[in-house]
Amino acid sequence: MESPLEQFKIKALIPLHAGGLDLSFTNSAAFMVLAIAVVTLFMTLSVRSRELVPGRVQSVAELAYEFVAGMIKDNVGQAGRPYFPFIFTLFMFILGANLLGMVPYTFTVTSHIIVTFSMALFVFLGVTLIALIKHGTHFFGFFVPKGVPKALIPLVMVIEVISYLARPVSLALRLFANMTAGHTMMKVFGSFVVMMGLAGVLPFAVLIALTGLEIVIAFLQAYVFTVLTCLYLNDALHLHH
Amino acid sequence: MPQLDPSTFLPQIFWLAVLFGAFFLLMKNVALPRIGEVLQARALRLNEDLDTAQRLRVEAERSIAEYQAALDKAKTEAMAMVQKARDEAARESARRIAEVEAKLAAQSKAAEARIAEAKAGALGHVRGAAADLAGSLVEKLVGQAPSTAELQAAVGRAMDRRQ
Numbered sequence: 001m002e003s004p005l006e007q008f009k010i011k012a013l014i015p016l017h018a019g020g021l022d023l024s025f026t027n028s029a030a031f032m033v034l035a036i037a038v039v040t041l042f043m044t045l046s047v048r049s050r051e052l053v054p055g056r057v058q059s060v061a062e063l064a065y066e067f068v069a070g071m072i073k074d075n076v077g078q079a080g081r082p083y084f085p086f087i088f089t090l091f092m093f094i095l096g097a098n099l100l101g102m103v104p105y106t107f108t109v110t111s112h113i114i115v116t117f118s119m120a121l122f123v124f125l126g127v128t129l130i131a132l133i134k135h136g137t138h139f140f141g142f143f144v145p146k147g148v149p150k151a152l153i154p155l156v157m158v159i160e161v162i163s164y165l166a167r168p169v170s171l172a173l174r175l176f177a178n179m180t181a182g183h184t185m186m187k188v189f190g191s192f193v194v195m196m197g198l199a200g201v202l203p204f205a206v207l208i209a210l211t212g213l214e215i216v217i218a219f220l221q222a223y224v225f226t227v228l229t230c231l232y233l234n235d236a237l238h239l240h241h
Numbered sequence: 242m243p244q245l246d247p248s249t250f251l252p253q254i255f256w257l258a259v260l261f262g263a264f265f266l267l268m269k270n271v272a273l274p275r276i277g278e279v280l281q282a283r284a285l286r287l288n289e290d291l292d293t294a295q296r297l298r299v300e301a302e303r304s305i306a307e308y309q310a311a312l313d314k315a316k317t318e319a320m321a322m323v324q325k326a327r328d329e330a331a332r333e334s335a336r337r338i339a340e341v342e343a344k345l346a347a348q349s350k351a352a353e354a355r356i357a358e359a360k361a362g363a364l365g366h367v368r369g370a371a372a373d374l375a376g377s378l379v380e381k382l383v384g385q386a387p388s389t390a391e392l393q394a395a396v397g398r399a400m401d402r403r404q
Contacts, residue, residue: 016252021255022252023252028252029253029256047276050282052283086269
């Protein structure tokens, strides 16, 4: 029988090697393309008619736009406006990949730690760079919270730096772990359904419930990743602690 | 666990960077401006409609005020006209009453004059008749008729005494 982890396997569809580096176009890349294509088509075709009173599809596209815009406004404020396209892209990419992964026999791009970690690291480095450019050396004051007794400052600073450096790790792990665990569990229950014959209706019921839960998690994790990005961006722009 | 196979890292990072970058450009330059445009157009349209509604309301209020003013003016004018008509009617009726009174006074005066004339006439006749009667009575009693002048004087004295 197939391992429940089989679904996470990376397969090179078009092997590509440049200068000794493996840049093969894999099933992961193919599903990235698919997710991006679906989201892009949805976001552009839905507003093609530019209805004043939106139809259902256009409403959803507008909802996504206003949802992310509202998230930035609430968590970052006016200063976050220039980062709207990036945050929106991030949200739609994760959401698209998560939801596409819910379709049977597809590959879930966000179930790979290297993908989530690359995005988390990009966000982390970007946010740190923004903070450094905007605040210069004042940025390091971020690691010294106000009102801490002098004697405790070194200890607190170490803790603060570690917690700051842990941000990309927790950001990446959360999404990766949720996706991997969810899909593994669904695979396991799916194989129970096949194995148990008639009694398989029980795991089948669980599988249906799990599918609903996983769809919620697909939205939730995309939201969590994006909202944390917003919070980190807010820290970088305003240096609040 | 296939996720922990380092040989798969590089192709994934590479294609993630390429495709995410492309996706970012697509969103930033194509999708988001379109949706933003639609939302902005709607906000603009809503504001316009609200402005129009506000303008129409002000216009309606002004119309009501104008109407009220016109109504008030018409009321005042009508009241003035009614007052004028009433005054005129009062004057006219007073004039008529005076006219009729004058006419009646003249008529009653003329009637009085006629009555006085008739009375005088009647008295004259009575005097003549009384004189004739007295003349014939005297003639029958005495056998001689007194002169007319004496008779008339005597009748006149008698009648004056009675009156």
